[in-house]
Amino acid sequence: MRRRGAALASLLLAAMIVLAAVVAYLLWPKSQAAAARPDGMAQTTLGAARMAAKDTECRSSLQQARQALQVHLASSDEPPASLDELRLPESMTRCPVGGEPYVLDPSGPTVRCVHPGHEGY
Numbered sequence: 404m405r406r407r408g409a410a411l412a413s414l415l416l417a418a419m420i421v422l423a424a425v426v427a428y429l430l431w432p433k434s435q436a437a438a439a440r441p442d443g444m445a446q447t448t449l450g451a452a453r454m455a456a457k458d459t460e461c462r463s464s465l466q467q468a469r470q471a472l473q474v475h476l477a478s479s480d481e482p483p484a485s486l487d488e489l490r491l492p493e494s495m496t497r498c499p500v501g502g503e504p505y506v507l508d509p510s511g512p513t514v515r516c517v518h519p520g521h522e523g524y
C-alpha cells in the first residue's frame with residue numbers, strides 16, 4: 404500500500420512538471436525574431452495564436468465587405484460614397500485586431516484594411 408502511494412505521488416509530480424512546462428511555453432515571451440509581426444501585438448505563443456485567429460477574421464470581414472460592394476455595383480451605376488451605404492454590420496466595418504475602420508478605396512473600387520500587416524488582405 405505504501406508503495407502504491409509513492410507511485411501515485413511520483414505520477415502527480417510528473418504531471419505537475421509537464422503542466423508547468425506547457426504553461427511556461429504558452430505564456431513565456433517569444434524571442435524578437437519569432438515575434439516579428441508588423442504591429443508587434445503578439446508577445447507570446449498564445450498571443451500569436453489569438454492574433455492569427457483575428458487576422459483570419461479580418462480577411463473574412465474584408466471578403467464579405469467586398470462582396471457587398473460587388474452586389475451594390477451590380478445594382479447601381481455609382482460606387483457608394485462611403486461604406487455606410489453597404490449597410491454592413493458594425494463588426495464587419497472595423498479591423499478586429501486594431502479597431503481601425505475599413506477604408507473604401509474608390510480606385511478599385513474595393514475595401515481595404517489599414518492595420519499594419521493587413522494591407523495585402
Ligand SMILES: [Zn+2]
Nearest residue numbers: 461498516521
Ligand atoms: Zn485588419
